[in-house]
Amino acid sequence: MKRKGFVALTLALSLTLAPSLTDAKVVESTDTHGDSVSIEALPKAKNKGKEKFDQPAQVEQATTAEVFDKNKNKVGEKKFNKNVDKKAKKNDKKKAQSEEGICILFWCDNDPGGGDDGGGTDPGTTRVVTVFIAADEEYRAAHSDWQTLTQDIVENADNGFQRDHNIDFQVKGLGEWSSQGANASEILQDLDRDWNGTGDDFLVGFTKDSNFNAGGIAYVYPSSPSNSAVSVNLDQGATNTWHAAQHEFSHNYGLGHDPQGSGIECIMNYDYSYSVDYWDQDHDDEIQAHKAWYGN
Numbered sequence: 001m002k003r004k005g006f007v008a009l010t011l012a013l014s015l016t017l018a019p020s021l022t023d024a025k026v027v028e029s030t031d032t033h034g035d036s037v038s039i040e041a042l043p044k045a046k047n048k049g050k051e052k053f054d055q056p057a058q059v060e061q062a063t064t065a066e067v068f069d070k071n072k073n074k075v076g077e078k079k080f081n082k083n084v085d086k087k088a089k090k091n092d093k094k095k096a097q098s099e100e101g102i103c104i105l106f107w108c109d110n111d112p113g114g115g116d117d118g119g120g121t122d123p124g125t126t127r128v129v130t131v132f133i134a135a136d137e138e139y140r141a142a143h144s145d146w147q148t149l150t151q152d153i154v155e156n157a158d159n160g161f162q163r164d165h166n167i168d169f170q171v172k173g174l175g176e177w178s179s180q181g182a183n184a185s186e187i188l189q190d191l192d193r194d195w196n197g198t199g200d201d202f203l204v205g206f207t208k209d210s211n212f213n214a215g216g217i218a219y220v221y222p223s224s225p226s227n228s229a230v231s232v233n234l235d236q237g238a239t240n241t242w243h244a245a246q247h248e249f250s251h252n253y254g255l256g257h258d259p260q261g262s263g264i265e266c267i268m269n270y271d272y273s274y275s276v277d278y279w280d281q282d283h284d285d286e287i288q289a290h291k292a293w294y295g296n
Contacts, residue, residue: 049239057155129295136179138208156242184214201294203228216244218251224293
């Protein structure tokens with residue numbers, strides 16, 4: 001594939017995002033629309049997760065996504081059917097909260113390690129956010145039904161947001177993307193230039209580009225962005241990729257990382273990013289504070 005020209009920032013980013021990516025690194029920058037951002041990357045998963053989903057993702061609301069070719073011409077539509085009863089989910093959540101209350105009354109210790117699953121934050125009213133998915137040529141070549149697969153990944157990444165914060169991610173657009181760049185940061189910027197401007201809350205890319213030297217990467221915003229919030233995830237199989245996607249969406253809400261080795265069980269801690277789907281209390285509070293950045 002052809003390389004695009006990049007400014008001096010690329011060198012700084014490529015040096016910062018070394019292949020090992022063992023430590024949390026932050027690069028201050030601006031996106032292609034002039035918003036101040038930080039760029040943070042997630043290391044690749046150490047363990048191989050499931051390649052495919054055992055069952056379809058939970059879809060809270062039926063949606064129809066427009067499908068575009070790499071030249072941004074609309075070529076069709078993709079329907080995603082609702083398969084979850086929101087009322088039933090709320091009842092399940094109330095039941096869990098009731099059981100938790102009983103445990104508090106009788107001092108049940110279901111977490112002897114003392115971990116904080118972030119359950120103490122009131123999720124408030126439901127907020128619907130829209131997502132545009134872009135899949136690069138390598139990803140599409142590896143997955144014939146990439147549209148369903150990437151929607152399943154987003155919907156699985158949305159489960160924690162829905163459960164803990166009443167944020168419902170809905171896929172509204174699907175586009176073909178020709179990724180270009182020598183590393184993860186360049187590929188993130190390439191997606192930003194190529195597809196940002198659809199009017200959706202989030203723009204998420206999926207790649208199998210051999211130059212993508214991270215598990216995921218995203219812009220971290222200090223305030224509500226003027227355009228779509230951008231992230232890219234490497235194809236690491238179904239399970240690892242949806243964990244990475246939830247981690248990167250969290251960055252879009254302004255979240256940083258927890259320190260490795262701290263024992264904090266949170267998806268923003270590299271030690272747990274591919275094994276849990278919840279946040280610690282501080283990050284829960286931050287998502288709640290920034291919830292109005294996206295959607296309605």
